[in-house]
Amino acid sequence: MSKLQILEDYFGHSGFRPLQEEVVDAILAQQDVLMILPTGGGKSLCYQLPTLLMDGVTVVVSPLLALMHDQVTALKANGISAAMLSSMQTQEESHQIESELKAGRIKLLYVAPERLLNPYFLGFLEQLSINFFVIDEAHCVSEWGHEFREHYRGLSLLKERFPQTPIAAFTATATKVVEEDIAANLRLHAPKRVRGSLFRSNLTVQAQHRIKDGRDQLLEFLKSHQNSAGIIYTLSRKQTESVAHFLQTKGIEAHAYHAGLSTEEKNRTYKAFVEDKVQIVVATIAFGMGIDKSNIRFVVHLSLPKTLENYYQEIGRAGRDGLDSETLLLFSAQDIVQQKSFIEALPDTPYKQHAFDKLDAMVRFANSESCRHQSIAAYFDDRIEACGEKCDNCTATEIQRVDITEASRKLLSSIYRTGQNFGLHYIIDVLRGSREQRVLQNAHDKITVYGIGEEFSRNQWLTIGDKLLELGAVELGEFKVYRLTPFGVEVLKGAHTIEIKKERLSMQKAAPKRRVTFFDDYDAELFDKLRDLRAEIAEVNGIPPYIVFSDKTLKDLSAKKPVSKEEMLEVHGIGEVKYERYGEAFLTLLQEQ
Template sequence: MSRARELLHAVFGHDTFRPLQEEIVQALLSGKDVFALMPTGGGKSLCYQLPALVREGTGLVISPLIALMEDQVLALKELGVAAAFLNSTLPPDHLRATEKALREGRIDILYLAPERLLQPRTLALLAEVPLSLIAIDEAHCVSQWGHDFRPEYRGLHILPERFPGVPRIALTATADARTREDIRRHLRLEGAATFIASFDRPNIHYAVESEDKGRQGLLRFIRERHAGKAGIVYCLSRRQTEETAAWLAAKGIPALAYHAGLPPEERAERQRRFLHEEGLVMVATIAFGMGVNKPDVRFVAHLSLPRSLESYYQETGRAGRDGLPAETWMSFSARDVALQRRFIEESPASAERKRIMHAQLQALLAYVETPRCRRQVLLAHFGEKREEPCGRCDNCLNPPRIEDVTEPARKALSCIYRTGQRYGVGHLVDVLLGRTTEKVLRAGHDRVSTFGIGRELKPAQWRRLFRQLVIDGHADIDDARHGALVLTERARPLLRGEEKFFMRVANTSSRQAKGKGRSRARADHDRADDPLAALTAAERRLFDRLRAWRTRQARLQNKPPYVILHDSALIEIAVLKPVTAQALATVSGIGDAKLARYGRELLALVKEHLNEERDTPS
């Protein structure tokens, strides 16, 4: 461990371990197998990279995506580590050179996809090489209960037989109890030392719109909170990604679309741009994300409902990997819920699998509709209890209330039934309000018993109630009838008066007062938690100068800016203003390699800034 601590500072530029990192490193150094569950941004990579450098031999890392392994190899090389990957993108001469370096012991860490690893030629090659450890990243891919099942991961059960005595570590950021058991069983890690970190990402602010705000809500969120910052917007379909990206671009937000339907070279180029350019928004399906190691994503938004809380946690976890404040935002419609339910029912999955998928959807709906602290609900889903509300999610900053709307709900369901279960929300609201529209008169719905019985609510309140009835499963949307609402079996006890119906509603304060209160709360939240917002004017000028230097370096070297230095390191330099190499070496993220490569220029920038500030009248 003494050697590990030396390399922690010399290579990675850190003086202390993050939670559980030291214990995991120590277990691997002692030759134990490990199963580690750590949140995205929690420092999983260092858990195997550091012991791979300390132990004799080459560390083998199994990663599911080419883009992810290429990004990690680039970052390791920047730290002075001899890292490489073997995948289908390598030309034959480069492939032979990498294999030769591996045989000669000149590679510290090698990245492989599971498909490449399981090829007989690769297994024969690795049999010639002393391995320090084997790391299986994104280990949830081995489980069919996980959110990103990859069948090729199942073949990794051969590792303990083919490489006996080599310690293995399986890592994931998202796995419920069932998925964890699947990982241990399929990877033969039943006896592994298990480490489960807190799922909490305290730097992430969680928010869900109470109504479907769509693109306009997204545009307002980006403009007011994250103008000029990098972000990811998740959509349900390829068409939605294309249309949303084009719409944002027309509104002045630099945005690109990403989905599996694009040609591979186009996907690769768009991902390269997202990693290399600052302030770009990627509008994507779930095809985008796992290979993204970009630490300065400041927001993740959802324009439709995610597949599950596990997916939501994984996707939102791509924000704020550098530890600086980040935000999530979600807007969804009742149609999203109906589509999810229909997808589950029409899927070829087994009855047991469908039951689990329905349970996952219900857990997600409980999260989006909860009046409680969102962080408490999210953590509880993963078996972690938080005693106190976080004080920083939307529900904590602007608490909603729950109202008994049993009678209006029964009226709404009766109206669906009395009008023949053939009409959408707009028409049903007209009937309840007693509006004599042409459509109401033509259908004869001015003569049904529910005509005009709902004047106690406004149109927006009725629409919100119908949406909630769909979300809770009392009604469904029939796309074959152009979005008509139909009753489900779940509606019967409510119509009979055997159940009550409660709905989350906004607090009773006026919209203006509510907006002011929310603005003050968010402003206090920002000042308290954002180190960038806490910079003085002079420190901000130095930070901007350092950021401009980093951008130039990234372009010269054709690397993502964050590979040069993270924003957090630039902020620390702006505050400390080091003028000696010894002082600069204390900045987190600056190890020996980066100090040798960039130290002189960084110190010159700091000194130049100090001279200018001294010569400028206050």
């Protein structure tokens, strides 16, 4: 079979996406490969297809059991023999897979790096005919990346033990420094390097200063994503549970996911999410790396991620099927202080300064008023045009600013006159003339700044405090006590003008957004019927619905409405194998319409 025939029959595509064929050809030519391509760009196909044209088995190193399981399930649904060896299997099951490998009946074997470095397993691999190794999530190799894993560093021994076997390394994100580190550590020999554009044209990217805990902003955002799958990222385990509970009280089906839950509970939530039985997962970053669910329509961050690499990978989990999806980042200056405190706790090494630099880049991105997509691309040494309509900065009308110098001086003066020993909420109580018992006990109702800030609401003063923290006019001490910095003293003395975006201070409700929709060009009612049928078939087969057919395939079916096998095979994502397994049921439904 030719590579195009395999592409059509097994994967249901009539042509390659950009850069895929280049990598497939390099692997077929026995070259080492290093591919950097955004999530949703089609990296997996680049190594899954060529192995079908080669003798031997492909060994895929992957960091997460859930990801390996999803990939193996999807490959089997496409009629490709695949297996994983992990702690999830019994000894009997492992022996059975080893026997099938020796007999040459498996084309793709997925393993974790820990297993690959096991002396017994390395010895076992030497008995097999391996056509090439795949290192997935290859950024984990680099100490300069954002998810360094010690066992990945050990993969350098592959070239020692298997010097003639090519290696293909794949990742969604890598700066030039990380790219060089991956190539050097894996000892790649003159690798074919392929770097795709960072621009995800189907993703709308937004960032907003968080108002209080951000929950009102979150609810406003979710209004345009009813019945859609999404992930909400928080900074702590406790916050995942409280946000999930909050959403449940609003009638929104949401489950918490974090490392502190039992394995059984985590697996149950993960399974319910990929099977479309739970719409929203509220999670720490422990959830989602490599998640293979294609129809995630939105990703929300309720606090600032520590790096742009983390952020880009996490938002990349939305819209893997190519359909319009939306992302929202809510952040405050307190997030920055918290992230800096995490870094301060690290040992003094060159990595520590590197972590501060990465955080600074994340802060610049969040506060930026230029194209979001362009900013992300520039960080990864990619140059693109401004997106025009796929980020909040490009679609914003002219930004109006207001002078808050006088208000800033009032706030700074209140911090100073209360002895720089209190948190922001207390300072605001003093400013607004509160009769709180603590204020009266401290006799702060007698000082000159008491009650001089009644022109602003509590939320507006919190925003002004946040702005001063961003500018470095104040700093947070122990127990979140606010103190003046030398720059803050200069502001207090009238040496600087302070401005803020008008919309940020006005605390208006977010303007109603145009709902992200992809029902413009096909029959939405038919799409829902097809989706119900997909859920039934998935239930019977014990697999996630998106493995039967993706949302993109259902969209294409409800637009083209094929009435024969030949017409079905023209639909995106339906090849011979998928048609034989699931096509008849869908064809029957379509013929009845």
